[in-house]
Amino acid sequence: MKNADYLTGITTSGTPHLGNYVGAIRPAVESSKNPDLRSYYFLADYHSLIKNHDPKKRKASTLEIAAAWIALGLDYNNCVFYRQSDIPEIPELTWILTCLTAKGLMNRAHAYKAAVQENEEQERKDPDQGVTMGLFSYPILMAADILMFNAAKVPVGKDQVQHLEMTRDIAARFNHTYKELFVLPEVVVDETAAVLSGLDGRKMSKSYNNFIPLFDTEKRLRKMIMKIQTNSLEPDEPKDPDTCTLFSIYRAFATQEQTKDLARRYREGIAWGAMKQELFEYINDILKEPRQRYEELIANPKDIEDILKKGAARAREYSVPFLDKVRKCVGIQSLS
Numbered sequence: 001m002k003n004a005d006y007l008t009g010i011t012t013s014g015t016p017h018l019g020n021y022v023g024a025i026r027p028a029v030e031s032s033k034n035p036d037l038r039s040y041y042f043l044a045d046y047h048s049l050i051k052n053h054d055p056k057k058r059k060a061s062t063l064e065i066a067a068a069w070i071a072l073g074l075d076y077n078n079c080v081f082y083r084q085s086d087i088p089e090i091p092e093l094t095w096i097l098t099c100l101t102a103k104g105l106m107n108r109a110h111a112y113k114a115a116v117q118e119n120e121e122q123e124r125k126d127p128d129q130g131v132t133m134g135l136f137s138y139p140i141l142m143a144a145d146i147l148m149f150n151a152a153k154v155p156v157g158k159d160q161v162q163h164l165e166m167t168r169d170i171a172a173r174f175n176h177t178y179k180e181l182f183v184l185p186e187v188v189v190d191e192t193a194a195v196l197s198g199l200d201g202r203k204m205s206k207s208y209n210n211f212i213p214l215f216d217t218e219k220r221l222r223k224m225i226m227k228i229q230t231n232s233l234e235p236d237e238p239k240d241p242d243t244c245t246l247f248s249i250y251r252a253f254a255t256q257e258q259t260k261d262l263a264r265r266y267r268e269g270i271a272w273g274a275m276k277q278e279l280f281e282y283i284n285d286i287l288k289e290p291r292q293r294y295e296e297l298i299a300n301p302k303d304i305e306d307i308l309k310k311g312a313a314r315a316r317e318y319s320v321p322f323l324d325k326v327r328k329c330v331g332i333q334s335l336s
Contacts, residue, residue: 003183003318005037007151009044009084009142012061013052016068017211018283019196019204022252027155029072032079039079040149040315041069043308046084046091046141050134066304068214071294076307084145086312089319094137094144096330100173101140109139110162143167148319150183161187178329181322196252197245199227215287215294222280235271246275253286 008028016025031039043065048058062083074081084090106112112135116127142163146154147170154164164187171182195203198210205211212224228245241247241263251259262270297304327333 002038004040004080004149004151006031006153006155006188007040007042007146007149007185008155009042009047009145010065010069011044012048012058012065014057014061014206015064016214017204017206018214018249018252019198019211021072021214022196023157024155025069025072029069029074032075032081033073035078040151041074041079041081042087042145042315043083044145047138050132050138063298063301063304064215066308067294067297070297070304070307071215071290073290076311080311080314081307082311082315083308086308087148087315087319089316089323090141090144090148093148093323093326094141096326097144097147097170097174098137098140100177101170105166105169106136106139108162109136109166110159111138112136139163139166140170143170146185147171147182148322149315150322151185152183153186153188155188158189161189181325181329197248199224199229199245201229201245215291218284221284221287222277225280225283226276228276230272233269233272235274236269238269239266241266246272246279250279250282253283 008024010024028039028041031037032041043062045058045062048061052058052061066083069081070076112131115131115135119127119129139162143166146164146167154167156164164185168184171184175182198204198208199212200208200210202208202210212221216224225246228249230244230246231239233239244266247262247266250262254262
Protein backbone atom coordinates (compact mmCIF):
# COMPACT_ATOMS: atom_id res chain seq x y z
CA MET A 1 0.00 0.00 0.00
CA LYS A 2 1.49 3.35 -1.04
CA ASN A 3 1.23 6.73 0.65
CA ALA A 4 -1.89 8.78 -0.10
CA ASP A 5 -1.57 11.19 -3.00
CA TYR A 6 -4.74 12.99 -1.88
CA LEU A 7 -6.79 12.73 1.33
CA THR A 8 -10.13 14.33 2.19
CA GLY A 9 -12.46 13.92 5.17
CA ILE A 10 -16.20 14.56 5.30
CA THR A 11 -17.68 15.27 8.73
CA THR A 12 -20.86 13.28 9.40
CA SER A 13 -22.86 16.18 10.76
CA GLY A 14 -25.81 16.54 8.43
CA THR A 15 -27.41 15.98 5.05
CA PRO A 16 -25.29 16.81 1.96
CA HIS A 17 -26.44 19.92 0.08
CA LEU A 18 -25.80 21.54 -3.30
CA GLY A 19 -22.90 23.58 -1.88
CA ASN A 20 -21.16 20.42 -0.67
CA TYR A 21 -21.53 18.91 -4.12
CA VAL A 22 -19.94 21.68 -6.17
CA GLY A 23 -17.34 22.58 -3.55
CA ALA A 24 -16.07 19.17 -2.42
CA ILE A 25 -17.91 16.12 -3.73
CA ARG A 26 -17.70 16.78 -7.48
CA PRO A 27 -13.91 17.38 -7.63
CA ALA A 28 -13.28 14.44 -5.29
CA VAL A 29 -15.38 12.10 -7.44
CA GLU A 30 -13.38 13.15 -10.49
CA SER A 31 -10.08 12.49 -8.70
CA SER A 32 -11.29 9.10 -7.48
CA LYS A 33 -11.44 7.88 -11.08
CA ASN A 34 -7.81 8.72 -11.85
CA PRO A 35 -5.89 5.40 -11.95
CA ASP A 36 -2.58 7.22 -11.45
CA LEU A 37 -3.63 8.64 -8.06
CA ARG A 38 -4.11 6.91 -4.72
CA SER A 39 -6.87 9.01 -3.16
CA TYR A 40 -8.23 8.51 0.36
CA TYR A 41 -11.74 9.70 1.30
CA PHE A 42 -13.16 9.12 4.76
CA LEU A 43 -16.27 9.76 6.82
CA ALA A 44 -15.05 11.77 9.81
CA ASP A 45 -17.47 10.44 12.42
CA TYR A 46 -15.08 11.03 15.35
CA HIS A 47 -14.88 14.69 14.33
CA SER A 48 -18.66 14.95 14.43
CA LEU A 49 -18.63 14.10 18.16
CA ILE A 50 -17.39 17.63 18.87
CA LYS A 51 -20.67 19.37 18.07
CA ASN A 52 -23.25 16.67 17.49
CA HIS A 53 -24.40 14.74 20.57
CA ASP A 54 -27.32 12.97 18.89
CA PRO A 55 -26.37 9.33 18.09
CA LYS A 56 -29.31 8.85 15.71
CA LYS A 57 -28.40 11.97 13.77
CA ARG A 58 -24.77 10.84 13.46
CA LYS A 59 -25.78 7.40 12.18
CA ALA A 60 -28.26 8.90 9.71
CA SER A 61 -25.69 11.42 8.48
CA THR A 62 -23.10 8.68 7.96
CA LEU A 63 -25.56 6.74 5.83
CA GLU A 64 -26.69 9.79 3.84
CA ILE A 65 -23.20 11.11 3.13
CA ALA A 66 -21.81 7.72 2.12
CA ALA A 67 -24.83 7.09 -0.11
CA ALA A 68 -24.47 10.55 -1.70
CA TRP A 69 -20.80 10.09 -2.60
CA ILE A 70 -21.39 6.63 -4.05
CA ALA A 71 -24.52 7.70 -5.94
CA LEU A 72 -22.64 10.62 -7.51
CA GLY A 73 -20.03 8.28 -8.95
CA LEU A 74 -17.22 7.87 -6.42
CA ASP A 75 -14.98 5.08 -7.73
CA TYR A 76 -14.58 3.24 -4.42
CA ASN A 77 -12.71 0.42 -6.17
CA ASN A 78 -9.97 2.76 -7.35
CA CYS A 79 -9.78 5.06 -4.30
CA VAL A 80 -9.79 4.16 -0.58
CA PHE A 81 -13.20 5.04 0.92
CA TYR A 82 -13.59 4.33 4.64
CA ARG A 83 -15.09 5.38 7.95
CA GLN A 84 -12.69 7.06 10.35
CA SER A 85 -13.86 5.03 13.36
CA ASP A 86 -13.02 1.78 11.53
CA ILE A 87 -9.31 2.66 11.72
CA PRO A 88 -8.29 2.18 15.40
CA GLU A 89 -4.76 3.28 14.58
CA ILE A 90 -5.97 6.87 14.11
CA PRO A 91 -6.97 7.59 17.75
CA GLU A 92 -3.76 5.89 18.95
CA LEU A 93 -1.68 8.10 16.69
CA THR A 94 -3.72 11.08 17.90
CA TRP A 95 -2.56 10.46 21.48
CA ILE A 96 1.07 10.07 20.44
CA LEU A 97 0.90 13.37 18.55
CA THR A 98 -0.96 15.04 21.43
CA CYS A 99 1.99 14.30 23.69
CA LEU A 100 4.24 16.26 21.32
CA THR A 101 1.94 19.16 20.50
CA ALA A 102 2.48 22.45 22.33
CA LYS A 103 -0.59 23.85 24.07
CA GLY A 104 0.38 27.25 22.72
CA LEU A 105 -0.13 25.95 19.19
CA MET A 106 -3.67 24.82 20.05
CA ASN A 107 -4.35 28.18 21.74
CA ARG A 108 -4.00 29.79 18.31
CA ALA A 109 -6.62 27.59 16.60
CA HIS A 110 -9.36 29.72 15.04
CA ALA A 111 -12.30 27.72 16.46
CA TYR A 112 -10.92 27.87 20.00
CA LYS A 113 -10.10 31.59 19.77
CA ALA A 114 -13.60 32.30 18.44
CA ALA A 115 -15.18 30.46 21.39
CA VAL A 116 -13.05 32.38 23.88
CA GLN A 117 -13.82 35.68 22.18
CA GLU A 118 -17.55 34.98 22.35
CA ASN A 119 -17.30 34.26 26.10
CA GLU A 120 -15.38 37.48 26.66
CA GLU A 121 -17.92 39.50 24.65
CA GLN A 122 -20.69 37.98 26.75
CA GLU A 123 -18.65 38.94 29.85
CA ARG A 124 -18.64 35.40 31.18
CA LYS A 125 -16.32 34.72 34.11
CA ASP A 126 -14.76 31.65 32.50
CA PRO A 127 -13.26 32.39 29.06
CA ASP A 128 -13.28 28.63 28.36
CA GLN A 129 -16.96 28.13 29.16
CA GLY A 130 -18.48 25.58 26.80
CA VAL A 131 -15.10 24.62 25.34
CA THR A 132 -14.56 20.86 25.30
CA MET A 133 -11.23 19.13 24.87
CA GLY A 134 -12.63 17.80 21.61
CA LEU A 135 -12.96 21.33 20.24
CA PHE A 136 -9.59 22.35 21.67
CA SER A 137 -7.74 19.28 20.34
CA TYR A 138 -9.57 19.05 17.01
CA PRO A 139 -6.48 20.01 14.95
CA ILE A 140 -4.50 17.09 16.43
CA LEU A 141 -7.10 14.52 15.38
CA MET A 142 -7.11 16.11 11.94
CA ALA A 143 -3.31 15.85 11.86
CA ALA A 144 -3.54 12.15 12.73
CA ASP A 145 -6.04 11.59 9.92
CA ILE A 146 -3.57 13.06 7.45
CA LEU A 147 -0.28 11.77 8.83
CA MET A 148 -1.61 8.23 9.33
CA PHE A 149 -1.46 7.79 5.56
CA ASN A 150 1.36 10.26 4.88
CA ALA A 151 -0.85 12.21 2.50
CA ALA A 152 1.11 14.30 0.03
CA LYS A 153 -1.71 16.74 -0.74
CA VAL A 154 -4.84 17.68 1.18
CA PRO A 155 -7.56 19.70 -0.59
CA VAL A 156 -9.21 22.08 1.89
CA GLY A 157 -11.29 25.23 2.02
CA LYS A 158 -9.65 28.47 3.06
CA ASP A 159 -11.04 28.08 6.59
CA GLN A 160 -9.03 24.86 7.04
CA VAL A 161 -5.64 26.13 5.89
CA GLN A 162 -4.54 26.85 9.47
CA HIS A 163 -5.18 23.21 10.45
CA LEU A 164 -2.94 22.00 7.63
CA GLU A 165 -0.21 24.37 8.76
CA MET A 166 -0.57 22.93 12.27
CA THR A 167 -0.35 19.42 10.85
CA ARG A 168 2.96 20.33 9.22
CA ASP A 169 4.22 21.79 12.52
CA ILE A 170 3.22 18.66 14.44
CA ALA A 171 4.80 16.34 11.85
CA ALA A 172 8.02 18.36 11.82
CA ARG A 173 8.24 18.24 15.61
CA PHE A 174 7.84 14.46 15.61
CA ASN A 175 10.44 14.07 12.86
CA HIS A 176 12.88 16.23 14.80
CA THR A 177 12.24 14.57 18.18
CA TYR A 178 12.28 10.96 17.03
CA LYS A 179 12.79 10.01 13.40
CA GLU A 180 11.71 11.33 10.02
CA LEU A 181 8.63 9.19 9.46
CA PHE A 182 6.07 11.77 8.40
CA VAL A 183 5.63 13.52 5.09
CA LEU A 184 4.80 17.21 5.51
CA PRO A 185 1.53 17.52 3.58
CA GLU A 186 0.97 20.16 0.95
CA VAL A 187 -2.08 22.37 1.33
CA VAL A 188 -4.26 22.47 -1.79
CA VAL A 189 -6.79 25.32 -1.97
CA ASP A 190 -8.85 25.39 -5.14
CA GLU A 191 -9.34 29.10 -5.76
CA THR A 192 -11.75 28.31 -8.60
CA ALA A 193 -14.03 26.06 -6.55
CA ALA A 194 -17.60 27.33 -6.53
CA VAL A 195 -19.00 28.70 -3.27
CA LEU A 196 -22.78 28.65 -3.54
CA SER A 197 -25.11 31.17 -1.97
CA GLY A 198 -28.08 29.85 -0.03
CA LEU A 199 -31.76 30.75 0.10
CA ASP A 200 -31.05 34.07 1.85
CA GLY A 201 -28.04 35.14 -0.23
CA ARG A 202 -25.45 34.19 2.37
CA LYS A 203 -23.04 31.29 1.85
CA MET A 204 -24.99 28.03 1.66
CA SER A 205 -24.42 26.39 5.05
CA LYS A 206 -26.08 24.11 7.57
CA SER A 207 -25.16 26.72 10.20
CA TYR A 208 -27.40 29.28 8.51
CA ASN A 209 -30.11 26.72 7.69
CA ASN A 210 -30.27 28.21 4.20
CA PHE A 211 -29.18 25.15 2.24
CA ILE A 212 -30.83 23.07 -0.48
CA PRO A 213 -30.49 19.32 0.25
CA LEU A 214 -28.81 17.42 -2.55
CA PHE A 215 -31.28 14.58 -2.82
CA ASP A 216 -34.65 16.01 -1.88
CA THR A 217 -37.62 14.82 -3.93
CA GLU A 218 -38.36 16.70 -7.16
CA LYS A 219 -41.27 18.42 -5.43
CA ARG A 220 -39.14 19.54 -2.49
CA LEU A 221 -36.27 20.64 -4.73
CA ARG A 222 -38.61 22.86 -6.74
CA LYS A 223 -40.14 24.27 -3.54
CA MET A 224 -36.70 25.16 -2.14
CA ILE A 225 -35.56 26.84 -5.37
CA MET A 226 -38.76 28.87 -5.48
CA LYS A 227 -37.86 30.17 -1.97
CA ILE A 228 -34.56 31.71 -3.10
CA GLN A 229 -34.60 35.45 -2.41
CA THR A 230 -34.54 37.85 -5.36
CA ASN A 231 -35.00 41.59 -5.75
CA SER A 232 -38.15 43.41 -6.84
CA LEU A 233 -37.21 44.01 -10.47
CA GLU A 234 -40.08 43.38 -12.87
CA PRO A 235 -40.00 41.15 -15.97
CA ASP A 236 -38.24 42.85 -18.92
CA GLU A 237 -36.16 45.00 -16.54
CA PRO A 238 -32.38 44.35 -16.97
CA LYS A 239 -30.91 42.29 -14.12
CA ASP A 240 -27.35 41.84 -12.86
CA PRO A 241 -26.31 38.17 -13.02
CA ASP A 242 -23.21 38.72 -10.87
CA THR A 243 -25.28 39.64 -7.79
CA CYS A 244 -27.97 36.97 -8.22
CA THR A 245 -28.08 33.76 -6.17
CA LEU A 246 -30.07 31.96 -8.88
CA PHE A 247 -27.42 32.76 -11.47
CA SER A 248 -24.53 31.72 -9.19
CA ILE A 249 -26.12 28.31 -8.61
CA TYR A 250 -26.81 27.82 -12.33
CA ARG A 251 -23.23 28.82 -13.21
CA ALA A 252 -21.82 26.20 -10.82
CA PHE A 253 -23.50 23.42 -12.81
CA ALA A 254 -23.58 24.80 -16.36
CA THR A 255 -21.04 25.05 -19.18
CA GLN A 256 -19.36 28.37 -20.03
CA GLU A 257 -21.49 28.67 -23.17
CA GLN A 258 -24.72 28.08 -21.24
CA THR A 259 -23.66 30.57 -18.57
CA LYS A 260 -22.81 33.22 -21.16
CA ASP A 261 -26.20 32.76 -22.82
CA LEU A 262 -28.05 33.06 -19.51
CA ALA A 263 -26.12 36.24 -18.62
CA ARG A 264 -27.38 37.75 -21.90
CA ARG A 265 -30.96 36.84 -20.99
CA TYR A 266 -30.48 38.50 -17.58
CA ARG A 267 -29.53 41.74 -19.28
CA GLU A 268 -32.61 41.40 -21.49
CA GLY A 269 -34.81 41.08 -18.38
CA ILE A 270 -35.60 37.44 -17.66
CA ALA A 271 -38.55 37.03 -15.23
CA TRP A 272 -37.71 35.66 -11.78
CA GLY A 273 -40.42 32.99 -11.93
CA ALA A 274 -39.19 31.74 -15.29
CA MET A 275 -35.58 31.73 -14.05
CA LYS A 276 -36.46 29.72 -10.94
CA GLN A 277 -38.37 27.15 -12.97
CA GLU A 278 -35.50 26.86 -15.46
CA LEU A 279 -32.96 26.43 -12.66
CA PHE A 280 -35.10 23.72 -11.07
CA GLU A 281 -35.44 21.80 -14.35
CA TYR A 282 -31.72 22.10 -15.09
CA ILE A 283 -30.52 20.86 -11.69
CA ASN A 284 -33.23 18.23 -11.42
CA ASP A 285 -32.15 16.75 -14.75
CA ILE A 286 -28.56 16.46 -13.49
CA LEU A 287 -29.59 14.86 -10.20
CA LYS A 288 -32.35 12.56 -11.48
CA GLU A 289 -30.23 9.42 -12.00
CA PRO A 290 -28.00 9.94 -8.93
CA ARG A 291 -31.14 10.51 -6.83
CA GLN A 292 -32.53 7.14 -7.90
CA ARG A 293 -29.24 5.44 -7.04
CA TYR A 294 -29.12 7.32 -3.71
CA GLU A 295 -32.61 6.12 -2.75
CA GLU A 296 -31.64 2.53 -3.58
CA LEU A 297 -28.54 2.79 -1.38
CA ILE A 298 -30.45 4.37 1.52
CA ALA A 299 -32.89 1.46 1.36
CA ASN A 300 -30.01 -1.04 1.50
CA PRO A 301 -27.53 0.20 4.13
CA LYS A 302 -25.76 -3.17 4.21
CA ASP A 303 -24.44 -2.46 0.70
CA ILE A 304 -22.86 0.75 1.99
CA GLU A 305 -21.53 -0.99 5.08
CA ASP A 306 -19.82 -3.61 2.90
CA ILE A 307 -18.18 -0.88 0.80
CA LEU A 308 -16.92 0.96 3.90
CA LYS A 309 -15.61 -2.24 5.51
CA LYS A 310 -13.68 -3.13 2.35
CA GLY A 311 -12.30 0.39 2.27
CA ALA A 312 -11.23 0.15 5.91
CA ALA A 313 -9.48 -3.17 5.24
CA ARG A 314 -7.51 -1.53 2.43
CA ALA A 315 -6.68 1.49 4.59
CA ARG A 316 -5.45 -0.73 7.41
CA GLU A 317 -3.04 -2.47 5.06
CA TYR A 318 -1.15 0.80 5.43
CA SER A 319 -2.12 2.06 8.90
CA VAL A 320 -1.32 -1.12 10.87
CA PRO A 321 2.33 -1.53 9.78
CA PHE A 322 2.90 2.22 9.75
CA LEU A 323 1.66 2.68 13.31
CA ASP A 324 3.94 -0.19 14.32
CA LYS A 325 6.85 1.89 12.97
CA VAL A 326 5.64 4.90 14.96
CA ARG A 327 5.27 2.84 18.15
CA LYS A 328 8.78 1.41 17.84
CA CYS A 329 10.13 4.86 17.08
CA VAL A 330 8.75 6.27 20.36
CA GLY A 331 9.80 3.20 22.35
CA ILE A 332 6.44 1.43 22.76
CA GLN A 333 7.31 -2.11 21.73
CA SER A 334 7.95 -5.66 22.91
CA LEU A 335 10.83 -6.18 25.34
CA SER A 336 11.86 -9.46 23.74
